[in-house]
Amino acid sequence: MKATNTLRFVLAAMMLIAMAIWQFVPRTSHEILISDAVAAPIDGDPGAIGVFLKLTNTGGPDRLVGASSEVAATTRIEGPMPTLAVPSASTPSLSADGAFLYLSDIKGDLDDGRTLPVTLKFEKAGDITTRARLVAPKTKGAAASFGLFGIGDICQVGEGEPAPKIALRVNQTAQGWEVGVISSDFEFTPDLVDGPHVPGTGHGHLYLDGLKLQRLYAPSASLGVLPAGSYEIRVTLNTNDHRAYVLDDVPVTATARLTVD
Known part of the structure; x- marks a missing residue:
């Protein structure tokens, strides 16, 4: 009888310890x-x-x-x-x-x-x-013909207009990843978004393996934590009316790869 009571006491103590540990172990929700x-x-x-x-x-x-x-x-x-x-x-x-x-x-x-x-x-x-x-039908547009994602449209840079160029810098942070955009002949103009096209101005679109993460109204953005895997980060430069800039039949875009263990 004493052995049985001792075993019950040990099991109860182990359950209490397990519950206490469970309460304080960080858990990741998925919502x-x-x-x-x-x-x-x-x-x-x-x-x-x-x-x-x-x-x-x-x-x-x-x-x-x-x-x-x-x-x-x-x-x-x-x-x-x-x-x-x-x-x-x-x-x-x-x-x-x-x-x-x-x-x-x-x-x-x-x-x-x-x-x-x-x-x-x-x-x-x-x-x-x-x-x-x-809602209303969507046309396929010209984006896919230039190797861009989706079914959007493009804006050809005209002769004598600013010729935007772009490069990316990607760094890991404690909260995830930081993407920096290095551009020339281009100005981020959040106050003009949804307005008429002004050559050399606009914003960026940030993609992760084709998934549109956000618009960029400044030359940097933060990403959260990613599942393990290898990914392509892509940024396109876009006009105020959301068309992708194309220069000499080449989209104004830059890519970088990152790997999460």
Whole structure:
């Protein structure tokens, strides 16, 4: 009997110690919110739509590994990579000028205002379902012809106009990564965003393996923590009306690679 009581006491003590340790061990949450989801038919591709939306990651690093929709024959991530890393504490977007969701052979009419169910699959956060509202069709634009992401448009630098150039500097920090943009013949003009084009002015777009992380209104940006892997950071220079600068048929863009162990 005494041995039994002693064993019970030891087990109870071990459970209390384990609970105390669990309370003080740092834990990483994985919570991703989806907002502003829209779907647009793609001109020249009957029955296909692109889905564009905003992600808000309030937890640790995660990865978008796929998507599905009950109204589409196929659903895939349209971009240079089949999966997309989502940094911690970030607000990236699936966008027309970056990676987005491509749905084909949609059931039913593609009427304006219709909502379509879409489920995004994350490595840590799991499956998250949203509804994307159909809006006006999007044209494929000229971006893809110049090796750029997405289905956006471009701005050819005219003769006699400033000829922007760009390079990147990437450093690891305690909170993640710092991206520095070194540019010439270009001015960041946040006060002119959404306004008319002024040669040699505008902002940048920052991408991680094609996922649009943010706009750059200054020559530096911070990224959160990333899952383990090798990644391409890309920055494009864009006009105030969000077209990508192209100089002599070459996009004004720069890339850098980083590896997370």
